[in-house]
Amino acid sequence: MQNNNIIIALCCIILLGACQKKDSHGFDSSKLNIKISKPAEAQVFKKGDTVFISATADYISELHGYAIKISDTLSKTTYFDIEAHVHGSSFVVDTFWVNTLGSNANLQLTLDVEADHDGNGSSKIIHFKSN
DSSP: OHHHHHHHHHHHHHHHHTTOOOOOSOOOGGGOEEEEEESOTTOEEOTTOEEEEEEEEEEEEEEEEEEEEEEETTTOOEEEEEEEEEEEEEEEEEEEEEOOOOSOEEEEEEEEEEOSTTSOEEEEEEEEEEO
């Protein structure tokens, strides 16, 4: 029984240490590169169209995660919202959303990138339309 407790304690220590800040130099927003290649700025989508979302981010040290949101710029209604926990100095986003909107809407895709557990990071926004 005591061996099981030791194994459980070691696993907890490993898990807690796996998500620690690795860079003690502080966050430098100028070194965080975020690029959204799809959708294109001002692109127009019809009801039923698939909006492909492609993006990349890279930084000088390990990133923590990201969130993507598609929302209406006027009503602030959110139509798509995902988050991912990542560890690495770069990542690629490759996902999609099917436009179910039946009316004209001014939309924005927001990609928020978290560099660390302290909330440091940056965002990129692309505006597009549903017609």
